[in-house]
Amino acid sequence: xxxxxxxxxxxxxxxxxxxxxxxxxxxxxxxxxxxxxxxxxxxxxxxxxxxxxxxxxxxxxxxxxxxxxxxxxxxxxxxxxxxxxxxxxxxxxxxxxxxxxxxxxxxxxxxxxxxxxxxxxxxxxxxxxxxxxxxxxxxxxxxxxxxxxxxxxxxxxxxxxxxxxxxxxxxxxxxxxxxxxxxxxxxxxxxxxxxxxxxxxxxxxxxxxxxxxxxxxxxxxxxxxxxxxxxxxxxxxxxxxxxxxxxxxxxxxxxxx
Numbered sequence: 001x002x003x004x005x006x007x008x009x010x011x012x013x014x015x016x017x018x019x020x021x022x023x024x025x026x027x028x029x030x031x032x033x034x035x036x037x038x039x040x041x042x043x044x045x046x047x048x049x050x051x052x053x054x055x056x057x058x059x060x061x062x063x064x065x066x067x068x069x070x071x072x073x074x075x076x077x078x079x080x081x082x083x084x085x086x087x088x089x090x091x092x093x094x095x096x097x098x099x100x101x102x103x104x105x106x107x108x109x110x111x112x113x114x115x116x117x118x119x120x121x122x123x124x125x126x127x128x129x130x131x132x133x134x135x136x137x138x139x140x141x142x143x144x145x146x147x148x149x150x151x152x153x154x155x156x157x158x159x160x161x162x163x164x165x166x167x168x169x170x171x172x173x174x175x176x177x178x179x180x181x182x183x184x185x186x187x188x189x190x191x192x193x194x195x196x197x198x199x200x201x202x203x204x205x206x207x208x209x210x211x212x213x214x215x216x217x218x219x220x221x222x223x224x225x226x227x228x229x230x231x232x233x234x235x236x237x238x239x240x241x242x243x244x245x246x247x248x249x250x251x252x253x254x255x256x257x
Contacts, residue, residue: 015042016084030067031076038080046083048106071101082110090117096133103137115139122149124156128166151177158186163193168200175207181217183208188225201227211240 018024018039025037043050053060060066068076075097082088088110090098095114102110115134119142122130127149134142147170150157154174157163163186171190175183187204191197210222222228223237 012085015039016081019080019084027063028065029076029080030065031071032069032073034073034076036076036080042084046086049104070104072097075101079105079107082107088113090114092121095121099133099137111137111139115142118142119145122146124149124153124160125162127153127157128162128170131170132165132167147173150174154178154180154182154186158182158189163190166190166193168204172204172207175204179209179212181213181221184210184213184217184222188227191227198227202230202232205233205236210236213240 019037019042022037025039027038027040027043029036029038029043040050040054044054045051053066055061071079075094078088078094078098079101088098090113095117099111099114099118101107102114118130118134118139122142122145127146130142131146131150133139134146150161150170151174154177157174171187174186184205187201187208191201191204205228210218213222218237218240227233228237
């Protein structure tokens with residue numbers, strides 16, 4: 001049977017108008033200090049979370065109020081509008097709050113829309129947080145997009161990214177993917193971002209292909225790095241450049257600094 005979209009849209013608009021006018025409402029949702037009168041039948045028909053809540057023996061099934069402390073007032077207002085109309089404006093400012101709320105309320109369609117929005121708005125400043133969030137909420141497309149962005153924009157992430165939150169496994173992925181000198185730069189900055197990461201440097205630098213670096217970068221940046229001034233660091237350098245050629249630079253630029 002073909003759906004009459006005009007009828008459905010009219011009914012949706014009518015129910016939303018009655019909600020706004022508080023006509024026939026039978027439950028109040030409380031988000032922080034925000035109180036929003038609603039119709040149980042609308043909530044139950046558009047949201048699995050409320051459907052289960054109102055059908056079970058939970059105290060909320062017969063209560064006049066349902067408090068959702070996990071959702072802030074602005075996000076709650078947007079969600080109720082979505083449940084009544086099926087439309088919502090997703091922005092950079094509200095996307096992550098909406099994502100957390102849609103996951104809690106079992107709103108799979110909205111969750112998919114938010115994932116698509118985040119995939120289209122990934123950049124150097126947010127790709128690390130997006131990757132962490134995508135794993136938390138099992139957003140496979142966003143995981144792939146965030147990882148691809150990290151690996152292909154190493155220089156930008158080094159300059160603008162949140163390296164405090166970058167997980168070690170993701171850093172290793174970047175080091176193995178990017179053979180440029182930027183891989184050493186991001187490793188160095190990642191170590192500097194959080195106290196206690198110094199101990200991981202020598203193990204992680206093994207994932208950096210030093211043989212691709214210029215002699216100048218090896219002497220000035222790699223050998224100039226204090227965490228390379230040890231026996232293991234010297235061995236790595238000797239593996240990629242003839243020792244006799246580098247010895248004058250090692251003596252002048254490393255040990256004497």
